[in-house]
Amino acid sequence: MQSQRELCSFPIAPSHKSKLTSAGFLITEDLKHLKPSELSKETGIGLEECLEILKLVCSESVDGSKRNEAPKPAVSALERLKEEQSLPPIITFSEGLDNMLGGGVPLCKITEFCGAPGVGKTQMCMQIAVDVQIPSQFGGLQGEAVYIDTEGSFIVERLVDIAKATVDHCNEMARLEGFKEGEITVESVLSGVHFYRCHDYVELLATVHLLPEFIKKHPKIKVVLVDSVAFHFRHDFDDLSLRTRLLTTMAQSFIKLATEFKIAIVLTNQMTTKFSPGEDSRLVPALGESWGHASTIRVILYWEGQKRWAWLYKSPSKKESRVPYQITMGGVRDIVTFPADNSNDQSDDEPSSKRQKVS
């Protein structure tokens, strides 16, 4: 026997729900074998809406997985593990940072970089936007990037710098490995970054809503970067509960996007000062604590003396840890404090050699 589901647990408009309830339609069984015209007569809801309701309820009660929007069926953790292992992460060109994150910025997850102004959040985003396009023979994803800029801090000349360094690096690798050169050019990198400029939070929310369509048209997209998610939400909000709702809704749209298209979501966040009685004030990521739960992985970027550090603050799979990094002409790199030991692992010592060449 099919067990009953209450109609109010379906995504039906509240006004329709109350009409259904007062007409005595409470569970899925009540709507079975009913024609839209009959339902419309009983409840006073328009004919087309009745058809929608019946479609929604009846297709669901036959088999939960038949509807387009139904959640994906349960998969075992073993399948999930295989899936996770088959998705290569996006490298950042800083080996320390990659190791800390478990190989790089993972797909199907939301990664948030938080930091004070000037610590390198935007640089990190540009680096990732370029790195996602590394051709597959060099171990890259050969993808494209969506870059959503809210602050107006995106400087295309800087992207050209980073792209140049990456292209040079790839060509050098191609020479060493005997691959064909010119698989990746500065032009191809630039045309693989889809740039959006959002001037207020409404534009940002609208863009996020339209992204699924855009990604369907551009299936090569492997990363969506938002720099920064905080900017528009930090001013002109009188209603804080509205802000929380908008932010959490956006977070759920992001994670849906990430898993549906198997892409990485990278967000940046600003820092704010937190005062608590009896303690020194300290810098914490902005947007409040309920937002903090939204990202799957949170990395805090900070200065200590002359060094930049990345601190893995939250991750479901990796331990909390810290690594130093630096930003060079060519982008985000490791800091090499001791003579780099020339292990035979090609990709490992490449970033450092690159750094030396550029800087």
Place this chain on the structure above:
Amino acid sequence: MSAVRPNLCPQLSEDVVSKLRSAGVKTVVDLIKTDLEGLALETSLPYKDLVIIRRLLLAQFSTFPVNCSDFYLTTIASSSIIPTPAEKLNELLDGGLYTSEVTEIAGEISSGKTQFCLSLCVSVVMKARQNVVFIDTCGGFSADRLAEIAESLYGEEHLEHILQSVKVIEAFDIFHLMTALQTIKDKMVKKVDPFYDTLKLLVVDSITAVIYPSLGGQQMDGHGLMVQLSLKLRHLAADFSLCVLVVNNVIGDGKVSLGKTWSHVPHCRLLISHPKDQESNVRELVLIKSSRLATGGKTKIGITEKGIEDWT
């Protein structure tokens, strides 16, 4: 409560139902509330028939008293206790997590809530030999980490079995979560999938992520959905002797999210936090709500590659 439908009881024929409906009697409750004499006059149905229908419906829709001694025996027979991997935590919880109960773990950002859930998954599979469904609402499930915990505790030979005994469902909004819960219920009722016959633990990580987007503001719908969801979780726990573990957030100074209404939902609430003066992988667990035990008890756990374990 249900609509008045034909064949609900023998006296309710199509004809009678349509007459009742035209008199404004649409649900069973309507029929019980209305004055039968007036209804008999209005519908020209025999008064006697209406009385019989009402009596039958009352019998059909009412619940029956259960002898407490029988109830106790069935409870003992059907309930079990799922031990956590940490012994001291088990002492705090009087053995572990109880089936037929909703247990909540609440904590701040990166306080180890997901680690607690993943650890418990492994523990249920290996110690209780039962299955787990993990509903992931915010992308926090990491099969990689689950495999790490399983392998470091039980070695590679059990890895595949453990991973196959945990099923993951992704649901990123409240309606998908409801559909997922309904699907689980259907599968347990129908008994077609052997996996669900030995299902013992249902994890929802996290409940806040799906409720927050619709809560607050002028719309009261969100609040209703939250209550609906809580009912579903409690019914699942009670009807199928499941242990339901939900994850909630903590914001501000130890304030658990979702407010007062939700605070009545879990039978047992654990608060997980990172004591400031301790090492970075040490967490403190405080029992702040329980229907069986004294509250306020605390214990320390450590988070390592083996998941959670006692900290001494």
